[in-house]
Amino acid sequence: MNYFLATAISLIFANNIVLFQFLGMCPFFNASRDIKHSVKFGFSLIVAIIVNSSLCWLVFNYLITPLGLEYLKIVLTLFVTLFCLGILRLVFGGRYFPLLATNCAIVGFASLSLSSLNLVEVMYSSMCAGIGIILVMLIMASLKERLDLNDVPNIFKGLSIAFLTAGMLSLAFAIFSELL
Amino acid sequence: MADKKEEQEEKIELFEPETQEKISRFTGKVKDYWQEFTKGVFSLNPFYVLAMGLCPLLAVTYSIDSAIAISFAFSFALIISEMIFSIMKKFATKEIRFPMILLVVSSLVALASMLIRFYSPSLEASLGIYLAIIAINCIIFSRINGFAVRNNFFRSILDAAGFSIGYSLALIAVALTRELLGTGKIVLFDRILFQSAFYHPMQIFLSAPGAFFTIGFAIAIINLVILYSKSQGRKKLEKIALKNQKADSQKKGDSK
Numbered sequence: 001m002n003y004f005l006a007t008a009i010s011l012i013f014a015n016n017i018v019l020f021q022f023l024g025m026c027p028f029f030n031a032s033r034d035i036k037h038s039v040k041f042g043f044s045l046i047v048a049i050i051v052n053s054s055l056c057w058l059v060f061n062y063l064i065t066p067l068g069l070e071y072l073k074i075v076l077t078l079f080v081t082l083f084c085l086g087i088l089r090l091v092f093g094g095r096y097f098p099l100l101a102t103n104c105a106i107v108g109f110a111s112l113s114l115s116s117l118n119l120v121e122v123m124y125s126s127m128c129a130g131i132g133i134i135l136v137m138l139i140m141a142s143l144k145e146r147l148d149l150n151d152v153p154n155i156f157k158g159l160s161i162a163f164l165t166a167g168m169l170s171l172a173f174a175i176f177s178e179l180l
Numbered sequence: 181m182a183d184k185k186e187e188q189e190e191k192i193e194l195f196e197p198e199t200q201e202k203i204s205r206f207t208g209k210v211k212d213y214w215q216e217f218t219k220g221v222f223s224l225n226p227f228y229v230l231a232m233g234l235c236p237l238l239a240v241t242y243s244i245d246s247a248i249a250i251s252f253a254f255s256f257a258l259i260i261s262e263m264i265f266s267i268m269k270k271f272a273t274k275e276i277r278f279p280m281i282l283l284v285v286s287s288l289v290a291l292a293s294m295l296i297r298f299y300s301p302s303l304e305a306s307l308g309i310y311l312a313i314i315a316i317n318c319i320i321f322s323r324i325n326g327f328a329v330r331n332n333f334f335r336s337i338l339d340a341a342g343f344s345i346g347y348s349l350a351l352i353a354v355a356l357t358r359e360l361l362g363t364g365k366i367v368l369f370d371r372i373l374f375q376s377a378f379y380h381p382m383q384i385f386l387s388a389p390g391a392f393f394t395i396g397f398a399i400a401i402i403n404l405v406i407l408y409s410k411s412q413g414r415k416k417l418e419k420i421a422l423k424n425q426k427a428d429s430q431k432k433g434d435s436k
Binding site for chain 2: 030103
């Protein structure tokens with residue numbers, strides 16, 4: 001029980017995938033103003049992360065390591081991601097799955113979880129990572145709405161103020177590392 | 181007034197019209213190629229204009245060694261893959277293009293990471309997955325898909341070189357500021373280049389929030405430069421417009 005709680009707090013708050021490990025920046029900064037769109041994107045992202053991480057871990061540990069082909073890690077992760085997203089698109093039929101192919105979050109997290117010990121750990125941690133991404137994306141979308149209404153100086157308009165806001169957000173989330 | 185008009189009509193030609201044409205075509209080509217090259221540095225800078233591929237900018241700029249390693253790997257992957265895809269245009273049909281790009285770029289990134297591991301294994305271990313993330317960098321994909329598959333070999337090399345120089349400059353600039361402010365000294369491959377004693381190092385710049393703040397302010401400074409140059413350009417245009425108005429009114433006065 002302790003372990004699950006600790007992983008959840010770590011991946012959602014203290015070592016958030018977007019704010020502290022810097023994976024999945026592109027949808028974070030181009031977060032659309034429409035919250036429904038962000039929620040749909042987030043759901044497809046979380047499903048993709050779970051399935052992809054599990055598949056990558058399985059293939060790596062039961063196919064690649066017995067054959068001693070560990071240097072193929074990068075190539076393997078990418079191709080399993082491609083395969084996985086294709087299958088998800090067939091099964092669920094969304095328009096977000098092909099977009100996620102070049103998303104750092106999915107591929108990066110799959111690479112990170114290749115060294116985990118068992119499948120349950122991989123699935124649970126990828127679910128927590130996905131929840132972390134969705135949380136931060138929603139917060140960022142609503143913050144951007146407020147920023148549009150405020151009087152931002154000309155120099156800071158656009159990407160600059162988005163970065164500074166994200167910095168404030170990461171400072172706020174860093175307090176959770178004291179809990180662990 | 182009549183003398184000035186005569187001077188304007190007598191143009192001294194250094195070359196014959198044929199060679200003049202060749203020279204103007206050559207200078208036109210040079211300007212065109214130079215524009216292709218600097219497009220990646222200024223007008224289409226991947227971080228500041230296109231806002232693509234931001235992961236390494238934040239993740240890797242805590243020290244200059246890491247920034248240099250990542251920019252080397254990125255340039256390696258971009259230049260060679262653009263060369264390959266500009267040659268193999270006919271094989272890269274739309275259906276097969278995406279997996280093909282993935283295969284080529286990931287193999288090149290694996291090769292680059294092996295090169296970095298040969299040079300210094302601790303550096304490659306500290307970079308971790310950010311070296312592997314280059315394989316799905318949006319910039320490489322968009323450059324190959326949008327440029328290399330449609331243009332010839334020389335232009336692709338120029339484009340790739342321009343983009344890799346722009347990328348490296350941005351990474352190294354941010355890494356310099358973060359390392360200077362965060363540790364008070366610049367250390368390049370175990371050699372201390374610069375050590376400042378003026379201030380106590382601020383550790384926030386080495387951490388995640390500091391990365392966001394540094395880049396936010398860097399973009400703001402670049403916006404300042406752009407807006408200032410735009411306002412200067414506008415002032416110049418206004419001056420020229422005023423001059424033309426005066427000249428027109430003088431001509432009307434003369435004719436009247």
